Amino acid sequence: MTDNSPTAAAAHRPSLDAAAHVRRRYAAERRFKAIGLGAIFLALGFLAILLWTIVSNGLSAFMQTYIRVDVRFDAESVAGEDYQGAIKSALYARFPAVESRGERRELAALLSSGADTALRRMLTADPSLVGTTKPVWLVASDDVDMAIKGHISRQPGASGNRLTDRQLGWLGELEAAGTVEKRFNTILLSSGDSREPELAGLWGAVVGSVFSLVITLIVSFPLGVATAVYLEEFAPKNRWTALIEVNINNLAAVPSVVFGLLGLAIFLNFLGMPRSAPLVGGLVLALICLPTIIIAGRAALKAVPPSIREAALGLGASRLQVVNDHVLPLAMPGIMTGTILGMAHALGETAPLLMIGMVAFIVDIPASPLDPSAVLPVQVYLWADSPERAFVERTSAAIMALLLFLGAMNLAAILLRKKFERRW
Amino acid sequence: MSKKLAVAAAALATVAFAGAAQARDQIRIVGSSTVYPFTTAVAEQFGKTGKFKTPVVESTGTGGGFKLFCAGIGPDHPDLTNASRAIKKSEVETCGKNGVADIVEMKVGYDGIVLAASKKAKHMDVTRAQLFLALAKEVPQGGKLVPNPYTAWNQIDPKLPAQKIEVLGPPPTSGTRDAFIELVMEVAAESFPELKDLKKTDEKAFKKAYASIREDGGYVEAGENDNLIVQKLDANPNAFGIFGYSFLDQNADKLQGSMVDGVAPTFDAIAAGKYPVSRPLFVYAKKAHVGQIPGIKEYLAEYTSEKAWGKTGYLADKGLIPMPDAERKEWAARVNGLEALKMQ
Known part of the structure; x- marks a missing residue:
């Protein structure tokens, strides 16, 4: 293999050829760099899409809808630990026109079935509340929460509505009175699992x-x-x-x-x-x-x-x-x-x-x-x-x-x- | 070597925590993921009363649940198991062999399996026989079984929409798939004379014929996650999905249920037993654990109370289809009396 000796190679290839060879090698290097950079950008792009989907889907979960109701802490329901009852009477008092059993059920469904824990906590912290009436922000049910956040339709009469037209009407009334508010979702960060989404925590x-x-x-x-x-x-x-x-x-x-x-x-x-x-x-x-x-x-x-x-x-x-x-x-x-x-x-x-x-x-x-x-x-x-x-x-x-x-x-x-x- | 060391460390840890596994003051439940939403809802309510700890509910699937349930008596074994079908004779025998003698059966209610599509799609009304022709691997034609030739719904019946057959459904490991095969495919298969004859001559071949779902793209196994199917249907109006009624109920603004044999999958139709594709759900309890693990009797009482499984109870809100009044009363009496299951 005498051809491989440097002198033989130099004699074999004119200098023009060598310049082209160098150019080709540089081009190959540039291509390789471009591919590498492309791969990194592709990966970053996918990461961005992933994070965007997760964050855009999940961000609203850190807020939770609350409804303000004037709850009367009457001695009777406190003694019987019937805080649900106190909440229901407060809601019925807020909408006195609602009288039939079915309608009242729908009205009560605006609030979470776990809304009573807030009352229990308030009373343990301050037993002197018994007998008074206080405005309390209570956790709304998951359907109300979804409607307020715009994840489900609030159009009355639309088919497949999770909330009935009556419930949507009450919700609108409560909102107009300024008693519906989205607040930071402390439940999500501080409690254990639950089958009710609004009560479930991590x-x-x-x-x-x-x-x-x-x-x-x-x-x-x-x-x-x-x-x-x-x-x-x-x-x-x-x-x-x-x-x-x-x-x-x-x-x-x-x-x-x-x-x-x-x-x-x-x-x-x-x-x-x-x-x-x-x-x-x-x-x-x-x-x-x-x-x-x-x-x-x-x-x-x-x-x-x-x-x-x-x-x-x-x-x-x-x-x-x-x-x-x-x-x-x-x-x-x-x-x-x-x-x-x-x-x-x-x-x-x-x-x-x-x-x-x-x-x-x-x-x-x-x-x-x-x-x-x-x-x-x-x-x-x-x-x-x-x-x-x-x-x-x-x-x-x-x-x-x-x-x-x-x-x-x-x-x-x-x-x-x-x-x-x-x-x- | 590292494994050996780990085992040694584990052994040390057990010595340190010896006795922890012995006393258990919390009910343990395993079993079907279909019954899981209801059993957990009852568990949560039960825990809220404050007298007992909230039961731990594992989602292991019906078969896996029975395996754990029947493994023996004692605090190491679960007290209750969820099942989306009745217990099999073989499972009762396994239980008996391991000393689990008295089992209390509780029928919880019904679950509908729906065929649903996006609201943007045309409404569909199919019979079970048509579903069989659309989904079976081999269909009867001219007296024998041939590989499924249908690619569009209107090839089966001109009244059905002229669109590609594309059904998203659960994989074979799922209990929903088992129930779909039993309630739709098996029933429909018997309506074809070719298959009916086959049943008489060769039971095994008949079973294979109705239980084999096509694999040429008409039926897409979409995984165990029903929410995923819901999202895919929303994006693709030509596709249909097979899943549990509660997912249709929760997504009624996006999806519509197809009519099967002329009945739409509504709460009332399933509760009245008119909708053909519905199955009973069960919970099984170990009688031997009552009195040993605190709260089992009370938990069953909570489950069978009207505020839980009644027509307007919280389980109905979660998508359970309650049994008729008389049937509920009968089961409540049976369960609260801890009446043991008798196999024929």
């Missing part, structure tokens, strides 16, 4: 997610780091460690529902742990996280320059001292990034949780990791499946909460990395 799911992730972190971080350190720094390189390595890599690709089945078999059936508990959810999610943490941890350990190990060993440090005092601190930012990525993955899982009973309707806010609880993605899934129209916007709101949670975790990862990162 707090139970948020607490469940926090419990699960704390358990996941406590279990998977030490285990994952220990495994990574052992395999990378201490383990002999033989067939067994190779086998373990292959298996860990494979575990990272196992569908998560399989881990759910494993959790069902071991934690619930064999160890007899409670169903639907964040403790079990956290343990299952820890299994899902482990391979990610181990793989990221090993990569971070590998990235520590060998000169640091050699210098420490040369100064007489033991291998454990080398790892503990030098290699691990330097690898920590990478390990933490891997951990947060694994946790973010775990945060979005529902499939494995179905197996251990966490896809469930749970009203009470969990007080400990042993109480039954749902998690955020499960709440999204359950709401998305509900027939009530008002759950459509609440589903998007729940997704926004989930994304915020995720964003906070990623921010923590970035901050931790910035704080501990060292360059050489």
Whole structure:
């Protein structure tokens, strides 16, 4: 191959040809850059569309319609805890012309069936209210809320109306009097799940997610780091460690529902742990996280320059001292990034949780990791499946909460990395 | 190795929390996602009274629910299960084998399965036989079964609209699909003489004939999420969707229900038993758990109260079709007396 020698090539190709060749190479580079940029813009575009749909659908869920009614706290209904009765009499007093039973039912349906909790709270805070009449803002029913927000028709007589013409008339009258108002939806952020959209909240799911992730972190971080350190720094390189390595890599690709089945078999059936508990959810999610943490941890350990190990060993440090005092601190930012990525993955899982009973309707806010609880993605899934129209916007709101949670975790990862990162 | 460590950690955790699983003061319910909206509504009301904790309701599907329900007696096993069909003999046997002897059956009410389309579409009035011809994988023609040749509704009957057959419906894993096959396809199949003969000679082949839905694009499996079907119908006026009545009820401003055998899917028609595609919904309870887990009897009493499952009760607001008055009374007496189920 004498042709390949530089002199032969130069003799073979005239300089004009070389210039064209250079131009072609530059053109190829420009094309590649353009394609890369195009891919990034495409991805950003899709992200923007996704966020836009979620936010535009979900934003209205953060407001909730309230109706002001003058409620009389008469001693009788307070003693009998019949706050619903007090609300109904207040409504009937507001519209004295409404007399028949059917009409009154329709009138009462303007307010949520859970509107009485507000009265109960007011009375516990201030028992001296008994016997007085006070204007109270009460939660409107989901249909009224949807109508005020313009999600369902308010045209009287239109077919398929959720609200009757009479209800629309009353609503118009209340609105004209300035007693209908959209307020910030504190219920959505502070209460547990409910079958009434206007009473449904995310707090139970948020607490469940926090419990699960704390358990996941406590279990998977030490285990994952220990495994990574052992395999990378201490383990002999033989067939067994190779086998373990292959298996860990494979575990990272196992569908998560399989881990759910494993959790069902071991934690619930064999160890007899409670169903639907964040403790079990956290343990299952820890299994899902482990391979990610181990793989990221090993990569971070590998990235520590060998000169640091050699210098420490040369100064007489033991291998454990080398790892503990030098290699691990330097690898920590990478390990933490891997951990947060694994946790973010775990945060979005529902499939494995179905197996251990966490896809469930749970009203009470969990007080400990042993109480039954749902998690955020499960709440999204359950709401998305509900027939009530008002759950459509609440589903998007729940997704926004989930994304915020995720964003906070990623921010923590970035901050931790910035704080501990060292360059050489 | 990591797995072993995790198991060891889990074992440690159990030791630490030992006994937590033993005492349970909260009712646990599993089962059908169709009954889930009603059972959860009752659970919430029940919890609001403040005497008992709000029951936990899991949505596992009817079959999965029976599996968990029949696994045994004790606080580790659920107390009630939702079902969108009656319990099968084989399931009762499994229950019995695991010591679940006395089961209390409660019929909750009815659920209609509707064929619906966008309001922008033409109104449709089909018979079950026409639906069979539109959706079956193989249809009887000239004395034998041939692959479904129909691509437009008016090829089946000139009175039907001249538009492509496009039906969005649930996948085979869904209880709604099972019920649709039983209530529409099976009934319709018997109206064709070819298939009727087949039933006499070869029961299995008959079952295969009516239970096989076409896979050439006329029927689109749209997933378990009914809200998704609603959105797709709104966007595509040529398509029809199959789903539960409560979704039609909630989206009546966007969708219209098609008439089946001349009856429109309205609350009154389903309640009166006139609409042909409706099925009963059930809840099953373990008698052995009554008295062990607090509140089961009271929960059943709440479920069977008029303010819950009555004509104007809160379950009707959620889309449940109540039983006629006499039937409700009969079931309420049976359930509150904890009468155990007897299989023939």
